[in-house]
Amino acid sequence: MSLARTYRMETERLVIRCYQPNDAAMVKKSIDESLEHLLPWMPWAVHEPETLDAKIARMRNFRGQFDMGLDYLFGIFDRDEKMLIGSTGLHTRVGKGAREIGYWIHVNHINKGYATEAASALTKVGFEIEGLQRIQIHTDPKNARSQKVPEKLGYQLQPGLHPTIDSEGQKREVVLWVMDKGDYIKSNIPRVNIKAFDVVGREI
Secondary structure, eight states: OOOOSOOEEEOSSEEEEEOOGGGHHHHHHHHHHHHHHHTTTOGGGGGOSOOHHHHHHHHHHHHHHHHHTSOEEEEEEETTSSSEEEEEEEESTTOTTEEEEEEEEOGGGTTSSHHHHHHHHHHHHHHHTSOOSEEEEEEOTTOHHHHHHHHHHTOEEOSSOEEEEOTTSOEEEEEEEEEEHHHHHHSSGGGOOOEEEOTTSOBO
């Protein structure tokens, strides 16, 4: 697995960056406040709420996976980085040259376009900086709000339901959305204004 170049992105309203251990309290607060909203859609939510120590360990693990090129989790923060609006990722589980974007948003910040803004930034970084050939988004068949994100961005809906293994190792069926490099070039995403930075803060 090639190592990610991008550790931080800045959009019009958001900072999207890899997690640090000192984000643990902010992450715990955001998940605890949104747990009822997350439980129907996020398999990992059944293990919440976690203790702060457990969250610290999880953030350390996320950062370790990021640095080792195993998986890429990002927090979605406000521009002052005082509040965790949600979480996203460029997950490595869909094969060579490809990533899967996942996302969740704090219950108090849904319907504000944050998931679309974050997924747009990750899509641009994925194709233009990370050199991907394909990006997927998997959505729950019953989650109409989540499905609007790839639709708005120009991802192509694949017919039928598609089997997958969720983060808990359980089989489930999802709606599959795919964008390849050709689709990306034809979309509006290349014109989105973002800044991207490497591990030591140099703009890419």
